[in-house]
Amino acid sequence: DSGVTQTPKHLITATGQRVTLRCSPRSGDLSVYWYQQSLDQGLQFLIQYYNGEERAKGNILERFSAQQFPDLHSELNLSSLELGDSALYFCASGGGLYNEQFFGPGTRLTVL
Amino acid sequence: DQQVKQNSPSLSVQEGRISILNCDYTNSMFDYFLWYKKYPAEGPTFLISISSIKDKNEDGRFTVFLNKSAKHLSLHIVPSQPGDSAVYFCAASGGNDMRFGAGTRLTVKP
Numbered sequence: 001d002s003g004v005t006q007t008p009k010h011l012i013t014a015t016g017q018r019v020t021l022r023c024s025p026r027s028g029d030l031s032v033y034w035y036q037q038s039l040d041q042g043l044q045f046l047i048q049y050y051n052g053e054e055r056a057k058g059n060i061l062e063r064f065s066a067q068q069f070p071d072l073h074s075e076l077n078l079s080s081l082e083l084g085d086s087a088l089y090f091c092a093s094g095g096g097l098y099n100e101q102f103f104g105p106g107t108r109l110t111v112l
Numbered sequence: 113d114q115q116v117k118q119n120s121p122s123l124s125v126q127e128g129r130i131s132i133l134n135c136d137y138t139n140s141m142f143d144y145f146l147w148y149k150k151y152p153a154e155g156p157t158f159l160i161s162i163s164s165i166k167d168k169n170e171d172g173r174f175t176v177f178l179n180k181s182a183k184h185l186s187l188h189i190v191p192s193q194p195g196d197s198a199v200y201f202c203a204a205s206g207g208n209d210m211r212f213g214a215g216t217r218l219t220v221k222p
Contacts, residue, residue, distance in 0.1 A: 002155060002157065004155070033210075035212075041214060042116075042118075042201065042212045042213055042214035042215050043156070043201060043203075043212040044212075045209075045210060045211065045212070056209060090155050090156070092155070099144050099146070099161075099205040099210060100146060100158045100161060101158070101210075102158070103148075103155030103156045103157065104155050105153070105154055105155050106154075106155050
């Protein structure tokens with residue numbers, strides 16, 4: 001158990017819809033990272049938040065947005081969903097000396 | 113852009129033998145390199161890391177080698193065990209940027 005929690009575990013929705021994925025970091029971690037893993041693909045970095053502020057941005061689509069709240073939990077919002085958005089979405093926290101990150105179990109999103 | 117590449121999507125080795133997983137990177141600004149292991153239906157878990165000022169780091173059966181001039185790192189697992197069967201991701205970080213490779217699926221046969 002990494003200490004990072006993600007909800008929901010599975011999400012099935014239709015094209016054009018909007019969903020919100022939630023992440024709670026490990027106790028004490030200020031950074032939250034979001035990643036997307038599509039079928040047979042590596043982990044694509046989407047965005048990082050640090051103590052409520054956006055710190056770094058990766059390959060995140062304009063249809064996607066995220067935020068980190070004062071209690072440090074984070075939400076990833078995906079809108080106007082397309083079939084290609086079906087993927088595993090991981091949240092991670094940490095960023096210690098070696099930038100080690102601790103990953104949650106992921107949310108599997110299926111867009112039909 | 114693929115700044116971190118794992119060119120072997122899969123690797124199969126016999127139990128007790130050495131597993132060597134390779135990773136190449138292109139950005140010379142990366143200064144920390146990490147390996148993560150991922151089992152099905154779980155998030156990746158940190159395995160071992162190495163700073164760019166070192167060329168080797170060892171932790172039990174796992175050793176990571178870094179060749180900065182070649183922009184290449186490798187993970188050696190000796191001896192390999194069936195429980196090591198998983199997908200292994202290498203990652204490179206520099207500043208606020210972290211990039212992952214596509215992963216190598218390791219199968220260790222009993």
